[in-house]
Amino acid sequence: MKDLCCVVTQDVSMSLKCMKEDGSQIQKKRKGSRFVWWGYEVKTASDDCVAAINSYSHQVLGYGRERKVILEAPLYDEDCVLGNILAAHYLSSTDSARAKSYARAAQSNLGKATAYEKAVFEAVNYLISENMDDHVALQLHSKLLIKFPKDLLAWKRVEILCFYMGRPDLSLPLLDKILPENREQDYVYGMLAFPLMELGHLGEAERAARKGYEINRNDSWAHHCLCHVLQTQCRFKEAVEFMEGCSDSWDSCSSLRYSHNWWHVAVCYLEGGSPLSKVQEIYDHQMCKELEKDDAVATDVYMDALGLLLRLDTRDQLDQFVDRLKILANFLTDQAMWYQEWLFDITAIWALSKVGNTSQGHVLLHGLKSRTFLMSEKKQQLMQRPIRLAEAVYEYGKGNYKQALELLGPDFDAADYKMIGASDLQIDVFNEMWYKMLLLTGQSSTAIEVLERRIKQRDGAPFLWRLLEKSYAMEGKTEAVVIAGKRAKALESSHFNFA
Numbered sequence: 001m002k003d004l005c006c007v008v009t010q011d012v013s014m015s016l017k018c019m020k021e022d023g024s025q026i027q028k029k030r031k032g033s034r035f036v037w038w039g040y041e042v043k044t045a046s047d048d049c050v051a052a053i054n055s056y057s058h059q060v061l062g063y064g065r066e067r068k069v070i071l072e073a074p075l076y077d078e079d080c081v082l083g084n085i086l087a088a089h090y091l092s093s094t095d096s097a098r099a100k101s102y103a104r105a106a107q108s109n110l111g112k113a114t115a116y117e118k119a120v121f122e123a124v125n126y127l128i129s130e131n132m133d134d135h136v137a138l139q140l141h142s143k144l145l146i147k148f149p150k151d152l153l154a155w156k157r158v159e160i161l162c163f164y165m166g167r168p169d170l171s172l173p174l175l176d177k178i179l180p181e182n183r184e185q186d187y188v189y190g191m192l193a194f195p196l197m198e199l200g201h202l203g204e205a206e207r208a209a210r211k212g213y214e215i216n217r218n219d220s221w222a223h224h225c226l227c228h229v230l231q232t233q234c235r236f237k238e239a240v241e242f243m244e245g246c247s248d249s250w251d252s253c254s255s256l257r258y259s260h261n262w263w264h265v266a267v268c269y270l271e272g273g274s275p276l277s278k279v280q281e282i283y284d285h286q287m288c289k290e291l292e293k294d295d296a297v298a299t300d301v302y303m304d305a306l307g308l309l310l311r312l313d314t315r316d317q318l319d320q321f322v323d324r325l326k327i328l329a330n331f332l333t334d335q336a337m338w339y340q341e342w343l344f345d346i347t348a349i350w351a352l353s354k355v356g357n358t359s360q361g362h363v364l365l366h367g368l369k370s371r372t373f374l375m376s377e378k379k380q381q382l383m384q385r386p387i388r389l390a391e392a393v394y395e396y397g398k399g400n401y402k403q404a405l406e407l408l409g410p411d412f413d414a415a416d417y418k419m420i421g422a423s424d425l426q427i428d429v430f431n432e433m434w435y436k437m438l439l440l441t442g443q444s445s446t447a448i449e450v451l452e453r454r455i456k457q458r459d460g461a462p463f464l465w466r467l468l469e470k471s472y473a474m475e476g477k478t479e480a481v482v483i484a485g486k487r488a489k490a491l492e493s494s495h496f497n498f499a
Contacts, residue, residue, distance in 0.1 A: 033114065038150035040116040042082050043109075049076035049083050056086060057153050061187040063220050063257035065295055074102065081106045081113040085121045086153075092128040093340070099128060116151075119144045123154065127161070131376060134165045142174050149178035152187055159191050166418035168195035186215055190222035197228050198424055205229050218249040220257045227264045231425060234460025236272030236495045240265055255290050255297040262286040263304035267425070270311060272495030273462045276320055283308060283324065299337045299344055302328060306347035307426055313354070314432035315463060329355040338364055339371060342420035343427075346390045353397030365394050386420045389430065401437045408434055410446070435467050444474035462491040 032045050037054040044050060049072075056070035070090050073083030084106035091099040106121055113121070123140040126132060141158050145151060155178065162171040172195050182188045189212030197205035206229045212222030223246045230239035243265050250258045266282040283305065290301050309325050312318045318325065331337075332348045339345065345368055352361035368390055372383050388407050395404035414430040431454075438447040451468045458464060465488035472480040 036082070038148075038152060040148055040151065041114045042080065042117055043112050043114050044077045044080040044083070046077040046080070049073045049080050052076065053083055053086065056090070061152055061156055061221075062218075063253045065252060065254050067254075074105065078105065079109045079112070081109050081117040081121055084109075085117075085124045089124050089128055103128065116148055119147060120151070120154065124157075127157065133376070133378075134161060137161055138165075138170060145174060145178050149181040150185075152182065152185065152191075155188075155191055159194060162195065163423075164419065164421050166420075168198040171195045172199070184215065187219060187221065188212070189215065190219055190225050193222065193225035193229070197225060197232070198418075202229050202232060217246075220246075220250055220253050220261060223250075224257070224261055224264065227261070227268075228423065228425060231264060231268055231271070232458070234271070234458055234495075236268040236460075239268045240272075240496075243268075255293075255295075255300040259287045259290050259301040259304045263308060264425075266308055267311060269496070270308075270315070271461055271463060273492035274496040276317060278496075279308070279312075280320065283321070298331070299340060302331065302337070303341060303344040303347065306344070306351055307429060310347055310350055311429050311432065314429060314436050325351060326355050329357060333357070333360050335363075339367060342368075342386055343422045346386065346393055346420060349390055350393040350397045353394050358394075358398060361394055361397065365390050382419060385417050389417055389420070393430075393433070396433060396437065401440045405434070405437045405441055405443075408437075432463070439467070439470055439474065442474070444471045447471040448475065460491060460495075462488045462495075465491065 033041050033043050034045070034047065034050045036042055036050055037057055042050060042053070052069055052073040056067060056073070058064065059067045059069060067090060070083070070087050073080060074087055077083060084102045088099045088102035088106065091102065103125055107125070110118060110121060123137070123144045126140050127137045138158065138161055141154055141161070144154050145158070148154070155175070158171050158174060162168055175192055175195070179188065179192065189208045193205045193208035193212065196202075196208060206226065209222050209226035209229060212219050213226060216222070223243060227239045227243050230236075230242065243261060247261070247265075250261055253261075262282055266279050266287070269278040269282070270276075287301060287304055287308075290296050291298060305324075305328055309318065309321055309328070312321055329351045332351055337344070338348070345364060349361045349364050352358070352364065369387055372380050372387060375383065392404040392407040395401075395407065412431075412434050414427040414434075415424065417430065418424075418427055420427070435447060435451065438444070438450070448468065448471045451464055451471060455461075455464050455468065465484050469481055469484035469488060472484055
């Protein structure tokens with residue numbers, strides 16, 4: 001894997017327009033068929049249908065705002081299997097009835113479809129089916145990619161599927177097999193960097209993310225992955241400078257990517273010990289400004305806002321943001337936003353209970369529990385941990401720290417809860433919540449043991465040293481208190497230098 005990440009190439013970044021032009025030049029036309037961006041044959045006589053498919057692929061891989069372009073493909077050719085099944089996938093989470101209509105249209109034309117289209121249909125149709133089994137969906141996509149390794153859209157679906165399974169390890173063996181076919185392709189190395197990073201291979205992940213940036217300097221996913229690595233390594237200033245230098249290119253990104261990339265910047269400032277005014281500035285003028293756009297997806301922005309506010313709470317720095325939390329919590333009572341993302345729902349439960357709206361927080365919590373009963377037995381067992389986490393944040397928000405701590409248990413590790421759809425850095429806030437509750441309930445000796453172990457992984461994080469300082473003080477370890485305090489102060493002044 002390391003050798004695959006070390007190849008240096010020149011910047012061959014190109015705009016979507018240029019990619020379309022390039023595609024039109026290399027596209028070979030046969031009677032009744034065309035070739036999509038990565039060179040696989042599709043049964044259609046419509047250049048516009050193929051252009052819509054190619055544009056959609058770029059929008060998905062580049063986290064663009066115009067993914068709805070895929071709905072044009074069936075308008076140009078209502079019989080195109082690929083156009084219909086991709087349209088079905090696009091609508092599957094927002095309009096299931098319409099999605100099923102597109103899926104039926106795709107299925108009814110399978111007899112005329114190419115081998116590539118049939119493979120995509122099989123994998124995607126199962127992915128959007130009721131009672132879908134994650135492992136079966138992964139097997140079908142693996143089968144597709146082994147036969148058609150240049151289908152980067154399928155690769156992206158695998159990345160996302162493994163992310164929500166909490167199993168980035170499952171994607172790497174497959175990526176190893178298909179990377180040789182895509183060495184110089186746009187978007188590839190950002191997708192490689194993410195599972196490497198989540199599995200702790202930070203050096204390899206950094207090389208992959210930097211290569212993705214070299215190929216396409218506007219690749220917002222490569223930006224995100226490189227920032228992730230730098231932030232994990234407590235290189236906060238370097239991460240902020242890189243991200244702010246790339247930020248102009250995010251205006252064309254979806255709410256998901258735009259707000260989340262700015263979330264990373266805000267958390268870097270917070271973790272690096274900058275004044276809270278910097279965090280507030282990003283919250284108000286970057287993350288929340290996204291909501292003013294006509295095509296903004298509010299839940300994506302709210303999820304990042306919740307993650308940031310919860311981090312402020314774990315640091316006892318929420319006072320300056322209480323009004324913002326109350327405004328946000330008021331929006332969260334809209335039940336139309338619930339039950340789409342576990343991370344959103346769990347942090348929303350905290351926010352609702354924190355501002356005193358425990359009744360709505362309880363309704364959301366009860367709804368999550370009820371929904372698990374509709375899952376397969378295997379999935380129900382897997383999701384018992386997220387349910388306990390949801391119960392714990394509900395009690396934590398109410399100030400019932402002892403009950404919350406009992407729910408999480410003495411050996412809590414947020415890394416075991418990644419199936420809620422959260423990266424290492426996103427989910428680490430629940431570790432911070434746990435550390436805080438250990439101290440609030442007088443369990444300083446346990447806190448010392450856990451924090452000393454954690455600091456070996458993130459020695460450059462001032463907050464961890466401050467928590468360790470408090471823990472030592474509670475245990476009466478005077479000399480250790482001084483050492484931890486000096487280390488925290490030195491780090492707080494080293495990451496950012498504000499006048």
